[in-house]
Amino acid sequence: MLTAGGLFTGDRSKFLKGVPVSGRYLAGIDIGTTGSKAAVFDFDGNILGSGYREYSCSYPRPNWIEQDPSQLVSQAMAASSEAISKSGVNPRDIASLGFSTQRSCANFIDRDNKVLRPMISWQDSRCTQEINDILEKITADEFYKITGFPLNTTWVLPEILWVRKNEPAVWEKTRKIIQLQDFTLRAFGAEGFISDVPDAGFWGMWDTNRFEWSSKILDLFSIDRGLLPEPLPSGTQVGIITADIAEKSGFAEGTPI
Structure with missing residues (x-):
C-alpha cells in the first residue's frame, strides 16, 4: 500500500495487480487552480522527471471566477508529455497513472458529453443568495452533520442552484453535472463520469456518515441522482x-488510469 508520504511499503504484487508486469514506474498528474504538474516516479518515491504548464482564470463579473476545463486538460497532457520525456523512461514501463485536481468546480454537460458553459471555480462566490435559499430548507447545523462541511459558496450545491435559477437554457440541456476530476478522468480514457469518494465530499450533497449521496439533500433541492457522477x-x-490520448499525453496506449 501507499503510505501518507507516498512511499511504497507493502506487497508490490498486490499493488500491481492487473497492470503490466513490465511496469516499473508510476505517474501522477495534479491539475491545480493556476497550473498543472505531472511527474514520473520509481517505487521508492524518487521523481525521475516532471513537467508544468500554466493557465489562467477568467473574471467576467465581480465575484465570478471561471475556467475552461478543456484547456486545463490539454495543459495537463502537455505537462505529462514533458515529464515522461525528461524522465527518460519508456512509457510502456509506467505501471499506472493517478490524478489529483482542484475541487468544488462545477461543469454542466449535455447529452453529447459537451461542456455547456465555463467551469465555475471553487473560488467563485456568486452564490450568496443560494446560501440563503439553502438555509430556508435546512439549518447550517444539519447541513454540517450530514456533509461534514460548513455551509458556504465553495461547494457545488449552491453552484447548481445558481445555474438552475439564472441560466435556464443551460439547465434545460444539462444531462450530467461533474467536477474537474470527473471531466479529467473521462478525457484521459475513463469509462463514464467517475468521481472518487473524497472528491464527492466537496459537492455539499454527500452523506459522510453513510458514504453515499444524501437522499435528504437531493430531495430537498430536487436534484436528480442521475445527473451526478459515480463515486468509487x-x-x-x-x-x-x-x-x-497516448499521442497527446506521451503515455503508452493501454496504461491503466
Whole structure:
C-alpha cells in the first residue's frame, strides 16, 4: 500500500495487480487552480522527471471566477508529455497513472458529453443568495452533520442552484453535472463520469456518515441522482489510455488510469 508520504511499503504484487508486469514506474498528474504538474516516479518515491504548464482564470463579473476545463486538460497532457520525456523512461514501463485536481468546480454537460458553459471555480462566490435559499430548507447545523462541511459558496450545491435559477437554457440541456476530476478522468480514457469518494465530499450533497449521496439533500433541492457522477474508492482503475490520448499525453496506449 501507499503510505501518507507516498512511499511504497507493502506487497508490490498486490499493488500491481492487473497492470503490466513490465511496469516499473508510476505517474501522477495534479491539475491545480493556476497550473498543472505531472511527474514520473520509481517505487521508492524518487521523481525521475516532471513537467508544468500554466493557465489562467477568467473574471467576467465581480465575484465570478471561471475556467475552461478543456484547456486545463490539454495543459495537463502537455505537462505529462514533458515529464515522461525528461524522465527518460519508456512509457510502456509506467505501471499506472493517478490524478489529483482542484475541487468544488462545477461543469454542466449535455447529452453529447459537451461542456455547456465555463467551469465555475471553487473560488467563485456568486452564490450568496443560494446560501440563503439553502438555509430556508435546512439549518447550517444539519447541513454540517450530514456533509461534514460548513455551509458556504465553495461547494457545488449552491453552484447548481445558481445555474438552475439564472441560466435556464443551460439547465434545460444539462444531462450530467461533474467536477474537474470527473471531466479529467473521462478525457484521459475513463469509462463514464467517475468521481472518487473524497472528491464527492466537496459537492455539499454527500452523506459522510453513510458514504453515499444524501437522499435528504437531493430531495430537498430536487436534484436528480442521475445527473451526478459515480463515486468509487480512490485508487480504483477506471479506464486505460487510448491511442489518441497516448499521442497527446506521451503515455503508452493501454496504461491503466
